[in-house]
Amino acid sequence: MQRWLDSLIAQGAFGANPSRNLVYTIAIAIACAIVLFLIAVPFASVVTWVERRVWARIQSRIGPNRVGPNGFLQWLADGIKHVCKEDVIPSEADARLFKLAPYLVVLAFILPWAVMPFSSSLILADLNIGILYITAVPALTVVGVLMAGWASNNKWSLIGGIRSAAQIISYEIPAGLSIFPIVLMTGTLSMQGIIRAQGWSPERWFLFANPFCFVAAIILFISSLAENNRTPFDLPEAESELVAGFATEYSSMRYLFFFMAEWGNMFIAAAIVTTLFLGGWRFPAVSGSAVVMNALQFATFMIKCLFLVFVSMWIRGTLPRVRIDQMMSLCWKYFVPISFIDLIGTAGWVAIFPEGNVIAQWTMLAIGMALLVLFVARVVTFTRRAGMELYLHPTI
């Protein structure tokens, strides 16, 4: 590639006397952007298919099953459909902002993939401020959404945009505060550094490191639901209240961008939680081959992430939406104070047990397992006691 660029420079493709470094930087940036896009978009799109199938199963429906095996290629068909549709821009809208908004949202969803730690070597850039970057960049979404709400010149869109801004900014605080305990414990902001500080076995995950981390993980997960406009915090696009919220006036590919970003952000949020609390890609060393190890680590990471994504879909299929004042009070009255307590508690914990405490880890693991068992028992008790399929239609 360098040789190709050099020959292009020699031919004068970039002007008479270009700065060689500048050309290299731009070329690498374009290449990275293409790679990121190619990684991020299929992830987000496949998640849409998973979500629709899972949701359908929860709701006693079948879901998309026509395009490809089990409707797996539905996302492709939908994408093509959206691209082919007319891109309507309302005449009263602020056309420039209206067009720009979806790109900001998509940007906010593509950039975090740069530091996504898929395995010990599969990471585009192991930034030394990785976790800071991955929490900061998605906040661009709020600019895009607010811009979309304002530029649409539609009151429902405006309310949606304002709600979204209020919600994302509020929940950034508990989410950010829940990340600090881990930074305190590891002393690094690098994604890989945080994962390496954990072990492959559950009791060495930060989720179970101490009681404060356990609470922080839950707060981080719920806050990430809110930041991504997921049920029960899907107020910005509350269909029954605001028609479609900030996306009311959008159509065609621009509309698709918003939703691709939503689903992609779901995966990113899951990846953050996995990295910080669930041990990331850590897998016991079973093979000398780097390729095999990386594949196993990748699979571990993906399974953990997809499980969290599934939980988020499950929540979407189960819970109603909270009201805006309830959402705000949940954040400011409960999450923010609790996350501060978590932060102080973890600081104290680190001061007392600088190397961690194995007994506490095993105790937390036991408590976690007990909660899981209780939860499963509850789910089993309350689901499908009818246990009977009825077909009453005269012709079936």
Place this chain on the structure above:
Amino acid sequence: MSEAFHTEEMTLNMGPQHPSTHGVLRFVIKADGEVMREAIPDVGYLHRSIEKIAEKVGYHGFMPYTDRVDYVCAMFTNQGWAMACEKLGNVEVPRRGEYCRVIATEFNRLASHLLTVGLMGMDIGAMTPFLHALREREMINDLIEELCGARLTFNYMRIGGVAWDLPPGWREKAIAYLDHLAPILDEFNSLFSYNKICIERLANVAVIDAADAINYNLVGPNLRASGVNWDVRKDMPYSVYPELEFDVPLGSGEWGTTGDAMDRYMMRIREMVQSSRILRQALKQMPEGAVLGKVVRNFKPPAGECQIRVESARGDQGWYVVSDGTGFPWRVHVRTGSFAAMGMIQKLSRGLMIADLVVLIASLDVIAPEIDR
């Protein structure tokens, strides 16, 4: 700052095309941010002159039109029209016919309430309860389809009885369905009704006290949710309801205040349990015999007027019919519960949030065609 910073109320137009207005309704909302100053209902988008049509199509011919008065529970409007004509013309209905009517209407009440509770789920953002409720409603539609051939606009009843007897094997299917529904209702409650978020959203929202409920002429479940014990089936018995045993559930304020949205919502769940009870009894003690009395084709009731009341899924439905002795009614008027409920919305909406307006509409269970006819 306060002089420089200019604020104004936002006027929002909710409907007629809005996903949660249960048909073509329109509200003009004056809002201060998320809090509403007022929501003014604007009715009339679904006015189809059904009452006037009655004056032109005659007594028998009007029966299919009554389905359109309230398409969610068309059996009640069928029954109301049939009862009004029978009272005018002194027509005797065979006892089996009356039982068929009760069975059909109570199944329709189940279907209507299932839709209502499901829509409540959808209006506060949970799709799953809606689809689960519709799944159960489909089975009732299957049963009713077998009974009268239609799934929505039934045209099942006739002056003097019902059009068709129960098909063979229908009774067993109906009982199997009731057996199936009881645990499903429990499941529905644990999935949705007793969900913490659901209770938080519905409890203490849009409270209607008993005096207000009476003053604003609320009927049916909305009235009973405020603690007023008035059920036409009990207090002005018609058909074979005196022979059937059932309770009238009342709003208790178990989750908040008596007469809040949660009470109105739970009223539907409780009424479904009572309807199942009525259905079991009716299916059991149904006598043999004809289902349709003798009524002349050219039905001409003597001159006079009558007013009958039916307890529909949306409450006390009044039918006022004036006959001038010809084959066409001189005047027909339907008094429907949704119309009265719409009148209450403007008062209740003051100080609610926009999200609560959706809850309020869903909890009052207004159906657009019933408002406008």
